[in-house]
């Protein structure tokens with residue numbers, strides 16, 4: 365059985381991460397949960413995706429989250445890393 369996986373950030377790095385996870389057939393249980401500052405629909409790795417607004421509730425449902433957002437004090441790591449651990 366796979367892991368419930370999330371990717372936080374959907375810029376070039378987040379999109380590349382999703383592509384690599386798909387290419388390498390990473391053992392994901394269900395679709396990858398893609399999160400950013402706001403909800404919207406996007407095409408990622410050729411597939412329409414509902415990007416979700418990052419929240420504590422989403423983290424609770426995930427086993428593993430890759431961070432691909434801004435660094436430093438304005439980034440999401442300081443805000444969300446505790447939720448991921």
Ligand SMILES: NC(=O)c1ccc[n+]([C@@H]2O[C@H](COP(=O)([O-])OP(=O)(O)OC[C@H]3O[C@@H](n4cnc5c(N)ncnc54)[C@H](OP(=O)(O)O)[C@@H]3O)[C@@H](O)[C@H]2O)c1
Nearest residue numbers: 373374375376377378400401402418432433434435439440
């Ligand atoms: N691009 C490169 O070639 C490259 C190379 C080396 C290192 N990096 C590093 O990798 C990281 C990602 O790069 P990138 O170019 O993909 O960045 P980017 O285009 O700025 O995308 C950042 C993503 O993170 C989301 N985000 C930022 N702050 C957030 C917050 N507080 N809460 C939730 N989501 C947040 C943004 O959400 P929205 O879409 O909603 O704005 C966006 O989807 C950066 O730290 C960058 O310095 C990038």
